[in-house]
Amino acid sequence: MPAPAAPSLWQQGCERLAAEMPEQQFNTWIRPLDAAELSAGDDGALRARLGVPNRFKLDWIRAQYAGRIESILSELAGEPVRLELSVQAAAPRQALMSRAALAGQVGSPSPSNPASAPNQPVANPAQAPAAPSTGTWSGGTAVAASNRLNPALTFDTLVPGRANQMARTAALHVAGAPGAMYNPLFIYGGVGLGKTHLMNAVGNQLIKDKPDARVLYLHAEQFITDVVKNYQRKTFDELKAKYHSLDLLLIDDVQFFAGKERTQEEFFNAFEALLSRRAHIIMTSDTYPKGLVDIDERLTSRFDSGLTVAIEPPELEMRVAILMRKSEQEGASMPEDVAFFVAKNVRANVRELEGALRKVLAYSRFSGKDINIQLAREALKDLLSIQNRQIGVENIQKTVADFYKIKVADMYSKKRPASIARPRQIAMYLAKELTQKSLPEIGDLFGGRDHTTVLHAVRKIGGERQKDTELNQQLHVLEQTLKG
Numbered sequence: 001m002p003a004p005a006a007p008s009l010w011q012q013g014c015e016r017l018a019a020e021m022p023e024q025q026f027n028t029w030i031r032p033l034d035a036a037e038l039s040a041g042d043d044g045a046l047r048a049r050l051g052v053p054n055r056f057k058l059d060w061i062r063a064q065y066a067g068r069i070e071s072i073l074s075e076l077a078g079e080p081v082r083l084e085l086s087v088q089a090a091a092p093r094q095a096l097m098s099r100a101a102l103a104g105q106v107g108s109p110s111p112s113n114p115a116s117a118p119n120q121p122v123a124n125p126a127q128a129p130a131a132p133s134t135g136t137w138s139g140g141t142a143v144a145a146s147n148r149l150n151p152a153l154t155f156d157t158l159v160p161g162r163a164n165q166m167a168r169t170a171a172l173h174v175a176g177a178p179g180a181m182y183n184p185l186f187i188y189g190g191v192g193l194g195k196t197h198l199m200n201a202v203g204n205q206l207i208k209d210k211p212d213a214r215v216l217y218l219h220a221e222q223f224i225t226d227v228v229k230n231y232q233r234k235t236f237d238e239l240k241a242k243y244h245s246l247d248l249l250l251i252d253d254v255q256f257f258a259g260k261e262r263t264q265e266e267f268f269n270a271f272e273a274l275l276s277r278r279a280h281i282i283m284t285s286d287t288y289p290k291g292l293v294d295i296d297e298r299l300t301s302r303f304d305s306g307l308t309v310a311i312e313p314p315e316l317e318m319r320v321a322i323l324m325r326k327s328e329q330e331g332a333s334m335p336e337d338v339a340f341f342v343a344k345n346v347r348a349n350v351r352e353l354e355g356a357l358r359k360v361l362a363y364s365r366f367s368g369k370d371i372n373i374q375l376a377r378e379a380l381k382d383l384l385s386i387q388n389r390q391i392g393v394e395n396i397q398k399t400v401a402d403f404y405k406i407k408v409a410d411m412y413s414k415k416r417p418a419s420i421a422r423p424r425q426i427a428m429y430l431a432k433e434l435t436q437k438s439l440p441e442i443g444d445l446f447g448g449r450d451h452t453t454v455l456h457a458v459r460k461i462g463g464e465r466q467k468d469t470e471l472n473q474q475l476h477v478l479e480q481t482l483k484g
């Protein structure tokens with residue numbers, strides 16, 4: 001049987017993968033790959049050769065996705081296909097074109113491919129490809145005077161992921177049909193997770209679709225100031241005229257209304273007036289409506305009467321995607337291994353991630369050096385020295401579980417299948433290598449295991465890494481990540 005044309009089989013495979021994987025995982029790990037070359041091996045069996053840009057990515061893809069890719073390709077080809085991964089630095093032009101074609105087919109909410117030219121050295125920003133500088137995170141962004149929206153905060157610049165999936169989906173609905181479902185939309189979550197970004201995205205989308213829509217974004221404190229001003233001037237009609245006639249009101253950080261009775265009353269009036277006109281209201285807060293303190297119950301119960309959604313801290317892969325997207329927006333390109341290294345070490349929120357990225361890019365520009373792990377480590381020295389002191393068994397368990405795609409809970413469980421037992425042994429080995437903990441202490445932290453079990457794991461993995469280069473490479477990646 002003649003081998004099917006490689007790009008089309010690969011494209012079909014990618015479409016299948018895109019349908020079953022979280023979008024941002026697909027965009028980060030699969031989409032950037034060049035089309036696999038298909039050929040018959042010496043034994044007559046089909047082989048799909050896939051070049052990946054670096055060793056780190058090769059290990060990651062092999063550990064995380066190779067099995068699934070093989071089985072999808074085999075199913076599509078109607079015969080077994082073996083996947084062969086190899087490191088290949090430069091992307092052939094043709095493959096890039098087929099990737100562009102694919103981008104059209106599988107669709108992406110993002111205008112920018114996070115991994116276009118991911119591994120080219122970009123030490124000199126003057127030579128870097130011109131990328132649209134949206135100013136999303138560089139501060140000093142232009143804000144349209146009338147609606148106070150920040151034009152840089154759009155759905156296109158918001159990286160999607162599990163952490164914001166529900167909130168983003170709801171926000172997209174509202175942007176498409178304001179005044180219909182999910183009214184009010186209440187978005188809550190910790191600092192710097194993208195709440196302001198998301199509500200601005202709805203406003204910007206609506207203005208784009210309906211330029212004459214009356215939209216207003218404001219921080220709760222600005223509303224408070226407005227109320228005070230109008231109270232002093234006794235011009236409440238002006239306040240009403242301003243707020244009650246809107247099509248979309250976006251109020252950020254409503255927890256600031258706490259204890260401000262007059263403000264709450266005016267907001268209640270505005271709220272009722274807007275809802276009765278089927279205008280839409282989106283609010284954000286650091287907590288869910290029932291968790292708000294010093295805010296009248298009649299308000300908090302109304303806040304909860306539409307849809308309440310949380311934004312969670314981004315998971316590792318989303319943090320990697322955010323770093324890559326944002327460095328690209330800045331006209332730089334961050335190799336995946338560096339993005340992984342930074343994402344692993346900066347977990348709190350997106351704002352901190354942006355801060356770390358800014359440091360790495362600035363360091364690279366000033367020193368004229370390429371962006372690599374060594375450079376990132378130097379740029380983030382202060383931050384990492386704090387983290388280093390905190391390196392612990394828990395961190396090791398989480399990192400190893402992430403890498404081998406098992407649940408962290410499996411580190412403590414009694415399960416014995418090799419797919420779980422081996423990563424667990426690797427984590428025990430790293431715990432012994434990288435922390436000061438004794439064997440019995442480590443055993444305790446792995447679900448109360450005996451110290452002899454830990455000793456066995458340490459000896460076994462230590463011995464195997466001497467002979468098994470692949471294992472050695474994986475351990476090297478894990479150690480680098482953990483050590484910072």
Ligand SMILES: Nc1ncnc2c1ncn2[C@@H]1O[C@H](COP(=O)(O)OP(=O)(O)OP(=O)(O)O)[C@@H](O)[C@H]1O
Pocket residue numbers: 136137153157158159160164189190191192193194195196197198322350351354
């Ligand atoms: N998913 C994301 N993709 C891209 N950028 C993001 C994402 N989430 C957050 N950001 C960026 O992180 C920064 C902080 O986000 P934002 O100001 O929206 O957070 P917030 O949740 O409103 O925080 P706060 O409660 O402190 O106001 C912004 O520059 C924003 O553009």
